[in-house]
Amino acid sequence: MTIDPDGFPAPAALVEHARRFHAEGGVPAVPRVAATVLLLRPAGGRPERAVTDGADFEVYLIRRVAAMAFGGMYAFPGGGVDVSDSQAHVGWAGPAPAEWGARLGLAPAAAQAVVCAAAREVFEEAGVLLAGPDARTVVGDVSGDDWEAARVALERREVGFADLLAERGLTLRSDLLLPWSRWITPEFEPRRFDTYFFAALLPAGQLTRDVSGEADRTLWVRPADAGELTMLPPTLVTLGQVAACGDLAGVGAASATRDPATPVTPRLDLRPDGEARFVLR
Template structure:
């Protein structure tokens, strides 16, 4: 599926676009968000982790990566930090240090809330192991229900956020016709050794690990429904022969310039998204 051919638009998205075009409404202000494509080695190459959003959610029924909106506490509280400092992240993402900290914290927090994977360790050189026991699950649930904050959770466990485990990849903005819009920073991260993903999110009804190239093929065949940000990201990662190549590619990418897909409705039988 090439950029010139465009990307299929799901019926619900087309409905939103047509309703918006006749409503006279002003576009919603995008909420800053972060999402993480988790990767792990496989027998042949590597796999990525996908979740399917429940129907009641924004973009319900779509396959995506764990992620969500930035929480106010992500930038206003102190968190033990390893890896590039917020100021360095700010240069990479074209944000202030506080805003960059919020995005990185949101990425780490959301991947723990939605996939049970914690990108933190007891010191800057290590990562915590299995976090799937009852104690950790209770802590994760408290975080998801906002009974505790991410920095508080890490402090109680004596852990440091490993920002160096997150690799910046891209930035996507939801088209103006959507009632709920996001300005989302995309990251990739390797699944830490000793940890495993878990189907625990209240916002997903299915999860799967799949080679990025296979996921793209199944999306083209109509077996998996994805919006352009997910499909394009998987296609880009699939072009890398191994995980080391993914890391090298991430270091050279522009993760600050926003991409907003354009929906073409000129052919009512074949609505398509385009990136230019």
């Protein structure tokens, strides 16, 4: 997958909305803090294969239902930080919240909330749980009826993420999340998000499940083969970045050198000839 240095074509509906926003002197909405996760696995759906074997890999995508914000677009599982994420007293493994804060450019409590939101959302939307009995293990299959009931209760906010983990004697494995980038929705959008992107390897023994009512299609696809799908710039650019890593070990190595604190905000360039493109500079 190649990234066009001149930007990305913008959907007509977004162009019309942007023109109206600027013509009316609109006031930008305050972005909501959010988190999203690129779930990765070796190609062929065999997460037990060695991460260092050089094999190509796939990423999990969902297509948002048309009625939602950014509906009809393919994206990664994710969503807004919830009040429960910032108040959670969760069992924790991996880098401490202060270390996450230094990496993400956030106060420790805010960083913990973002990491909790990432893990919670990927469980709610994909049925994948980044947690284990201790700091060295990960829970296995979580697709049974009891787990599904717990996931639905979490999605409905009938139970908090920290409580769900505590009831089952599990610890959040924050070390399974690899920080990648940060994107802020353009100013003309009525719903804006300040989103932290993470990558994570699908745990052995777990399977993604099409459980989110917010998606009408899900698929695993090689990042390099996803260019024909309808995506907004954050998804498209991120897929290009991970594709360039070559393999899963390369993704892990690249994460260690990335800047996940400085935000990228796509700008819509409305050109005199009527063409409109998203640009990142």
